Amino acid sequence: MTSNFESLPLELFEPIIFNMGPIALASLRQGNKSLNQTLGPYMFSNRKAVNQLMRWGCVHGEIWAIQKALSLGADPSMVEIPIKGEDYGGRASTPVQTPTLCLAARRYHYQVTEFLLLFGAQLDLNGVHHYQIKALRQRLFDCQRPELLLLYLEYGLRDMIPRFQDGIDDALRSSVKACLGLENHRIWLSLGANPIAPGGKCKREPESALSLAILSGSIPVARLLLSLTINWNISAQRLPYTSQTAMNKPSNRPWLAVPMLAAAYRMATHGTTDMMELLLKAGADINVVVGGYWEQSYAMILRLTSPLLTYAFAIDFAAETVPGKLTPHRGFKYLLKKGAELQLRDPEGSLTVWSSISVLHRIWSKANDRDRLLDKRLYGVLRLLIANGGANGMTLSFMLPLSDMRGAPCPWANKPDPTCDKAFQIAMARWRSLLDLLLQHHDYRKCSIHEMLFKFILRLNNLLGDSCFTTNSEYRLDVDATQPITIQQLLDRGANLNHRAQIRYKTFSGNILCHLTFKRNWFHPSELHCYYGANKCQRQLSLVSMLVSLGADPPAISLSRTRFRDVRSVLPWEKPGLARDPHVMEQLHALNGHVDDEDRLSWNPTAGFLLDGPWATAWRTELAAKDPRVATHDWRYYGPVSSARMVAGSGR
Numbered sequence: 001m002t003s004n005f006e007s008l009p010l011e012l013f014e015p016i017i018f019n020m021g022p023i024a025l026a027s028l029r030q031g032n033k034s035l036n037q038t039l040g041p042y043m044f045s046n047r048k049a050v051n052q053l054m055r056w057g058c059v060h061g062e063i064w065a066i067q068k069a070l071s072l073g074a075d076p077s078m079v080e081i082p083i084k085g086e087d088y089g090g091r092a093s094t095p096v097q098t099p100t101l102c103l104a105a106r107r108y109h110y111q112v113t114e115f116l117l118l119f120g121a122q123l124d125l126n127g128v129h130h131y132q133i134k135a136l137r138q139r140l141f142d143c144q145r146p147e148l149l150l151l152y153l154e155y156g157l158r159d160m161i162p163r164f165q166d167g168i169d170d171a172l173r174s175s176v177k178a179c180l181g182l183e184n185h186r187i188w189l190s191l192g193a194n195p196i197a198p199g200g201k202c203k204r205e206p207e208s209a210l211s212l213a214i215l216s217g218s219i220p221v222a223r224l225l226l227s228l229t230i231n232w233n234i235s236a237q238r239l240p241y242t243s244q245t246a247m248n249k250p251s252n253r254p255w256l257a258v259p260m261l262a263a264a265y266r267m268a269t270h271g272t273t274d275m276m277e278l279l280l281k282a283g284a285d286i287n288v289v290v291g292g293y294w295e296q297s298y299a300m301i302l303r304l305t306s307p308l309l310t311y312a313f314a315i316d317f318a319a320e321t322v323p324g325k326l327t328p329h330r331g332f333k334y335l336l337k338k339g340a341e342l343q344l345r346d347p348e349g350s351l352t353v354w355s356s357i358s359v360l361h362r363i364w365s366k367a368n369d370r371d372r373l374l375d376k377r378l379y380g381v382l383r384l385l386i387a388n389g390g391a392n393g394m395t396l397s398f399m400l401p402l403s404d405m406r407g408a409p410c411p412w413a414n415k416p417d418p419t420c421d422k423a424f425q426i427a428m429a430r431w432r433s434l435l436d437l438l439l440q441h442h443d444y445r446k447c448s449i450h451e452m453l454f455k456f457i458l459r460l461n462n463l464l465g466d467s468c469f470t471t472n473s474e475y476r477l478d479v480d481a482t483q484p485i486t487i488q489q490l491l492d493r494g495a496n497l498n499h500r501a502q503i504r505y506k507t508f509s510g511n512i513l514c515h516l517t518f519k520r521n522w523f524h525p526s527e528l529h530c531y532y533g534a535n536k537c538q539r540q541l542s543l544v545s546m547l548v549s550l551g552a553d554p555p556a557i558s559l560s561r562t563r564f565r566d567v568r569s570v571l572p573w574e575k576p577g578l579a580r581d582p583h584v585m586e587q588l589h590a591l592n593g594h595v596d597d598e599d600r601l602s603w604n605p606t607a608g609f610l611l612d613g614p615w616a617t618a619w620r621t622e623l624a625a626k627d628p629r630v631a632t633h634d635w636r637y638y639g640p641v642s643s644a645r646m647v648a649g650s651g652r
Contacts, residue, residue, distance in 0.1 A: 048080075050069050050072045050073065050074050051069075051074070051079060051080050053065050053068060053069040053072075053074070054066060054069035054070075054074040054075075054079050054100065055079050055080075055081055055103065057069060057112070058079065058100050058103035058104045058109075058112060058116075059103050059104075059106065059107070061104075061107065061109040061111070061112050063111065063112060063115055066112065066115065066116070070119060075100075076100060076116055076119040076120055076121040077099060077100060077101075077120075077121045077122045077123075077124060078097045078098065078099060078100065078124070079097070079098055079099075079100050079103065080095040080096070080097060080098070081095060081096060081098050081103075082095050096127075096128075096129060097127065097128070098128060098129075098132055099121075099122075099123055099124060099125065099128065099132075099136075100116050100121055101113060101116060101117075101121055101123050101136075102128070102132050102133075102135065102136045104116060105135075105136055105139040105140065105148060106135065106139070108139065108145060108148060110147060110148065110151060113148065113151055114151060117151070117155045122157075122160070123152070123157050123160040123161070124160070125160070125162060133162060137161075137162070137163070137167055140152065140161065140167065141167035141168065141170060141171040142171070143171045143172075143174040143175040143178060143180060143184070143188070144175075144178075144180060144184070146171070146184075146187050146188065146191075149161075149191075153191075165192070165194070165197075166197075166199065168188055168191050168192060168193040169193050169194050169197040169199055169209075170199055170200075171188050171193065172185065172188040172189065172193035172194075172195065172209045173197075173199060173200065173207060173208065173209045173212065175188055175209075176209045176212050176213050176216075176221060176225075177207075177212050179216075179218075182220060182221065182224055185221065185224055185225070186224065189224070189225070189228060193209070194230075195208065195209040195210040195213075195225035195226075195228065195230065196208050196209075196210050196211075196230060196232070196259055197209075198257040205253050205256055205257075206256065206257040207256045207257055208256070208257050208258070208259065209225060210222065210225045210226070210259040210262075211255065211256055211257055211258065211259050211261075211262040212256070212262075213225055214259055214262040214263050214266055214275045214279075215255070215256075215262050215265070215266060217266070217270070217275075219274060219275075219278070222275060222278055223278065226278060226279075226282045230282065230283075232283060232284055232285060254290050254291070254305060254310075255310055257290075258288060258290050259279055259284060260279055260284050260285065260286060260288050260307045261288075261290065261305070261306075261307055261310045262275070263275040263276040263278075263279050263307070264276070264307035264308070264310040264311040264314070264335070265310055265311070265314050267311055267326060267331055267334075267335075268310075268311045268313075268314035268315045268316075268331065269314055270325070271322065271324075271325025271326040271327075271331075272325065272326065273326065273334060276334075276338075280338060286307055286335070286338055286339055286340050287306060287307075287339070287340060287341050288306065288307065289304050289305070289306050289344055290304070290305060290306075291304055291305070304344045305344075306340070306341070306344055307335065307340060308332075308335050308336075308340040308341070308342065308359055309344070309359050309362065311331060311332070311335060312332075312359045312362045312363055313362060315328050315331065317375060317377055317378050321377075327377060328377050328378075328380075328381050329377060329380040329381050329384060332381055332384055332385065333384060336384075336388055342358070342359050342360070342385065342388060342389055342390040342392075343358075343389075343392065343393075358390065358391075358393075358394050359385060359390055360382070360385045360386065360390035360391055360394065360398065361394060361397060361398075363378070363381055363382060363385065364382070364398060373426075373427040373430050373431060374423055374426060374427055374430075379430050379434075382434055383433070383434065383437060386434065386437045386438055386441060387437060387441070389441060391438050391441060391442070392441070392443065393446075395438055395439075395442050395447070395452065396447075396452060396455050396456060396459070398438060399435070399438075399456055399486050428482070428485060431482050431485060432485060432489065435485070435486060435489045436489070439489065439490075439493055449490060449493050449494050449495045450495050450496060450499040452490060452495070453487070453490045453491070453495040453497070456486065456487070456490065457487075457547070460483060484546075487546075487550075491550065497547060497550055497551055497552040498551065498552065
């Protein structure tokens with residue numbers, strides 16, 4: 001039957017038809033079958049009508065439009081679409097070819113996609129705009145909608161999908177991160193997703209699905225991911241710049257990508273070993289070494305890290321002990337029992353690019369003041385690590401550690417002495433205990449006891465010089481009670497100041513040490529204004545006095561800058577103007593083993609702690625009961641060499 005629209009006069013019918021687009025004409029034909037044949041010729045009045053109809057049907061999910069376009073000779077695989085110019089000025093550039101499957105995937109038209117695949121549509125992405133490829137990947141690897149990807153795989157399009165493995169790995173990672181459920185995770189695992197593959201939006205902080213599951217504490221998800229046979233050798237544990245994987249970029253938080261580091265981080269923050277046990281049963285390496293940036297002092301330091309070091313970085317000794325959770329001592333003991341190594345292994349031999357950091361050094365840096373030695377947990381961890389070889393190669397650094405700030409001492413710079421005498425004695429007793437354990441496990445074949453003493457004094461001398469010549473009180477080195485104790489421990493174990501040792505291709509002895517120390521603060525009186533004003537460098541003078549008191553031969557100093565002689569043999573009348581200068585006299589007194597009271601610093605290592613304080617009274621009384629000569633010693637200064645040797649009782 002003829003419709004009212006079709007019965008219009010031709011002069012009215014044709015202008016209306018010509019003003020209608022191909023989509024409107026197709027819709028009109030679809031709604032009125034009587035117009036199907038009448039409007040057919042008008043469809044081809046526009047040369048792009050078939051292409052527009054095909055594109056419109058794919059975008060809006062209208063199968064009838066696609067059927068009509070296919071019946072009119074449209075390509076089931078490709079369609080032309082206009083795109084705007086690069087300047088976004090509104091001009092349409094040359095139409096580009098786009099796969100019909102990409103248009104159908106924009107709005108997840110599953111029926112349209114299946115219809116196109118039945119008609120033999122292929123996914124040819126050669127020459128396709130990268131925006132179209134990116135949009136297609138977002139739809140295919142949507143972690144919440146895997147149906148579209150499953151439809152592609154059903155029709156054998158896996159090889160045509162770009163970066164298929166990376167896509168399913170990202171989908172599994174997003175599924176775990178969004179906590180979508182075990183069934184959703186199982187779908188992506190069945191497609192071949194790798195739970196330990198690193199990736200993510202941020203290349204500087206890659207993530208893996210298994211690490212995210214471990215950090216979230218979900219044991220069912222972790223067991224599901226570990227149910228597959230995982231090749232732990234392909235875990236991202238190589239150093240940067242050696243391959244193209246995402247993990248080979250240095251990370252600020254490497255535990256987000258490496259499951260074993262994530263388990264160690266969870267141990268430190270939650271005090272539980274459930275995830276660590278799951279990984280060890282699955283065959284993970286507890287000594288895996290990766291690279292990453294660690295925040296230290298004023299900069300991000302590029303370092304190697306391991307599960308044990310990650311635990312050391314994340315542990316908080318100041319946190320309260322919670323019943324049922326691991327204490328720091330039990331945590332370190334657990335990791336060592338499971339085979340964790342204290343010395344980091346470089347898997348690729350690139351230590352020229354990366355610098356490792358010792359676990360013991362990290363734990364020691366947490367002790368930011370001497371009061372921390374009163375913490376039983378920290379003290380127990382230090383003893384545990386030293387007893388297991390954690391101080392190998394860093395004995396001297398432990399004795400006199402350095403921070404990253406201009407060589408300032410760490411950790412006990414500018415910290416007041418404890419006001420409690422008992423607490424101070426406990427801290428010093430624990431320091432002696434740590435030193436005994438440290439020297440007991442030291443490898444003397446690499447560094448003898450004499451070299452250790454000389455290196456310690458050289459480093460101490462450098463720190464003293466840096467602190468004396470700065471106006472910033474933040475970097476001033478105050479006398480630390482642990483330093484004379486350390487020197488005394490080395491002397492008790494056989495170190496001799498007059499022994500000649502070779503350090504860095506130079507020969508050192510007590511005479512040379514005194515000379516270097518004396519040289520750092522030796523200025524002609526007429527040149528004092530050119531240097532550091534009237535700074536008397538009392539720390540160096542006190543150090544020289546201590547070395548001489550301990551038996552070091554005094555150096556030969558050139559007072560006239562032309563000839564050398566023993567400074568003790570200089571007669572006052574030979575150089576009246578120079579020898580009677582107060583600054584020079586202070587140095588001469590230091591080389592004779594004593595310092596003036598106002599410049600005196602308690603360096604005497606025989607005391608075991610500072611002599612300036614009420615805590616020294618009990619020690620002197622106890623020592624005098626054992627040796628009557630102690631009572632006759634003048635404690636105001638170190639006194640002559642013989643007196644110091646008598647008090648030390650060592651004969652050195």
